[in-house]
Amino acid sequence: MRCTGTIFQREISAYFLSPVAYVVIAVFMIFSGYFFSVMLGITQETTLRYSLAYTQFILSILTPVITMRLFAEENKTGTIEPLMTAPVTDFVVVFGKFLAAWALYNVMIVPTAFYIIFLAWVGNPDYGAIIASYIGLVLMGGLFISIGLLVSAVTKNQIVAAVIGIVALLILLVIGLASAGNEGWFYSSVRYIGTYDHWETFTKGVVDTRDVIYYVSFTALLLFVVVRIVESRRWR
Amino acid sequence: MIKVEHLAKRYAEAYAVNDISFEVKEGEILGLLGPNGAGKTTTMRILTCYMPATSGTATVAGFDVFKNSVDVRKNIGYLPENVPLYPEMRVKEYLSFRAKLKRVPHRERKTKIADAVDRCRIVDVQNQIIGTLSKGYRQRVGLADALVHDPKILILDEPTIGLDPNQIRQVRQLIKELGEKHTILLSTHILPEVEMLCGRVIIINKGKIVAMDTPANLESQLKADNHIALEVRGNGEKIKNALSGIKGVRRVTWRDKGEIANFAVESEKGTDVREEIFSSVVKNNGIIREMTLAPITLEEVFHQITTQEQEVTA
Numbered sequence: 001m002r003c004t005g006t007i008f009q010r011e012i013s014a015y016f017l018s019p020v021a022y023v024v025i026a027v028f029m030i031f032s033g034y035f036f037s038v039m040l041g042i043t044q045e046t047t048l049r050y051s052l053a054y055t056q057f058i059l060s061i062l063t064p065v066i067t068m069r070l071f072a073e074e075n076k077t078g079t080i081e082p083l084m085t086a087p088v089t090d091f092v093v094v095f096g097k098f099l100a101a102w103a104l105y106n107v108m109i110v111p112t113a114f115y116i117i118f119l120a121w122v123g124n125p126d127y128g129a130i131i132a133s134y135i136g137l138v139l140m141g142g143l144f145i146s147i148g149l150l151v152s153a154v155t156k157n158q159i160v161a162a163v164i165g166i167v168a169l170l171i172l173l174v175i176g177l178a179s180a181g182n183e184g185w186f187y188s189s190v191r192y193i194g195t196y197d198h199w200e201t202f203t204k205g206v207v208d209t210r211d212v213i214y215y216v217s218f219t220a221l222l223l224f225v226v227v228r229i230v231e232s233r234r235w236r
Numbered sequence: 237m238i239k240v241e242h243l244a245k246r247y248a249e250a251y252a253v254n255d256i257s258f259e260v261k262e263g264e265i266l267g268l269l270g271p272n273g274a275g276k277t278t279t280m281r282i283l284t285c286y287m288p289a290t291s292g293t294a295t296v297a298g299f300d301v302f303k304n305s306v307d308v309r310k311n312i313g314y315l316p317e318n319v320p321l322y323p324e325m326r327v328k329e330y331l332s333f334r335a336k337l338k339r340v341p342h343r344e345r346k347t348k349i350a351d352a353v354d355r356c357r358i359v360d361v362q363n364q365i366i367g368t369l370s371k372g373y374r375q376r377v378g379l380a381d382a383l384v385h386d387p388k389i390l391i392l393d394e395p396t397i398g399l400d401p402n403q404i405r406q407v408r409q410l411i412k413e414l415g416e417k418h419t420i421l422l423s424t425h426i427l428p429e430v431e432m433l434c435g436r437v438i439i440i441n442k443g444k445i446v447a448m449d450t451p452a453n454l455e456s457q458l459k460a461d462n463h464i465a466l467e468v469r470g471n472g473e474k475i476k477n478a479l480s481g482i483k484g485v486r487r488v489t490w491r492d493k494g495e496i497a498n499f500a501v502e503s504e505k506g507t508d509v510r511e512e513i514f515s516s517v518v519k520n521n522g523i524i525r526e527m528t529l530a531p532i533t534l535e536e537v538f539h540q541i542t543t544q545e546q547e548v549t550a
């Protein structure tokens with residue numbers, strides 16, 4: 001476990017030594033700022049709730065860009081070989097990479113704190129709902145990153161990793177939206193798998209254990225699968 | 237230090253490594269010699285726990301590569317083919333990252349890294365970004381990484397490939413020095429390299445061991461089949477016939493270039509016909525402009541060893 005920090009450190013420095021971190025953060029700020037100002041203009045409500053609905057869409061596109069290089073780049077350049085022949089377990093490598101991407105994701109959403117300051121300046125926002133939304137954002141980030149990590153682990157090509165990751169996340173978003181309003185076990189289970197419903201609860205200001213469990217268990221399951229994929233090289 | 241027994245690795249259809257067994261003793265430099273695709277890299281990848289064998293066992297430093305993979309990896313330094321490195325890192329950063337991964341204790345880290353940097357002669361580039369380094373320096377950074385945790389065993393996959401002659405010489409010198417402290421298994425497809433560095437050689441072809449001996453023995457065994465190249469001024473036809481008549485000569489091929497003719501003479505094993513060639517050329521009024529023992533290429537080594545094998549089995 002000690003080496004998790006070492007992997008984490010290297011991945012973080014790789015993000016900030018390349019343009020990836022800066023580009024992703026800048027693009028996120030442009031779009032989230034745009035949706036924030038537009039939704040504020042339309043609704044005239046001092047809440048993040050409506051703009052955050054669009055934020056999930058932006059994050060579905062940007063998170064795979066964060067995660068695409070994690071394994072694909074190492075697979076392509078061959079650095080995976082010295083990495084996996086060092087005395088570290090596969091889990092440590094996967095978890096270190098996951099934490100680094102998650103950290104970058106969280107850094108990316110930090111500037112949105114400015115919107116809260118702005119809301120506090122123009123009115124009186126519901127801080128409880130805002131805190132709940134951020135808890136939701138962070139948990140959702142973990143899930144998105146584990147999906148991106150999984151896609152990156154199975155390919156050598158970063159573009160392929162990004163595209164498949166984006167498609168997967170958009171499907172998870174869309175199935176929840178598309179089955180909204182329909183009854184029956186099928187639609188409700190599809191809605192449960194989809195990310196939208198769980199995320200919406202947080203934006204309403206509710207931290208429901210069911211939603212927390214959904215994100216945490218889904219993330220843990222995916223990380224487990226990634227470890228198996230990385231390990232599969234050893235028994236394939 | 238390394239013990240390999242009946243190791244085999246099968247990809248989809250074909251065997252990359254097929255039932256090989258060998259042993260590397262402590263302090264030895266063993267060379268794995270073979271053409272591309274012979275199974276050298278696969279063998280090394282199995283020994284470094286990068287991939288498992290289909291069957292057979294291998295123990296490195298007393299640990300099984302499959303069951304105690306982490307213990308094996310603690311005891312080896314591995315230089316993969318083509319030396320993959322992180323291009324955005326600085327040399328020292330990279331070595332520090334690798335030292336941490338290889339669990340070099342914090343107290344010793346600085347001295348171990350300085351030592352590796354020193355031994356691989358990369359002091360002057362230690363603060364450079366790896367992406368800007370030349371191939372020779374990258375190779376040495378890879379070597380520094382392999383030995384930063386002072387492992388008992390070094391496994392080097394084609395350590396001199398893609399280097400210019402000066403760099404090759406430097407890297408070989410370095411490996412020679414490392415051999416004094418470490419057990420080394422290295423692969424190559426360059427014959428003189430093995431002669432220079434290794435105490436013992438394994439020749440591997442199509443996933444099988446075809447020969448295992450000291451370079452000196454191997455060479456004497458191979459040099460027995462003499463190939464002599466000759467350049468002569470004189471009557472080519474006549475000289476050719478004379479050469480073919482020499483006892484022990486198996487085959488003479490020649491090419492006429494006007495007044496000057498080139499001959500390739502192949503004689504039987506264990507016979508040295510150079511002196512007879514000289515006198516018979518002189519007798520036929522030819523003037524020898526050049527006579528050399530044609531250097532044995534790896535291709536010929538393989539050709540010879542594999543055909544010998546067939547003769548034995550047939």
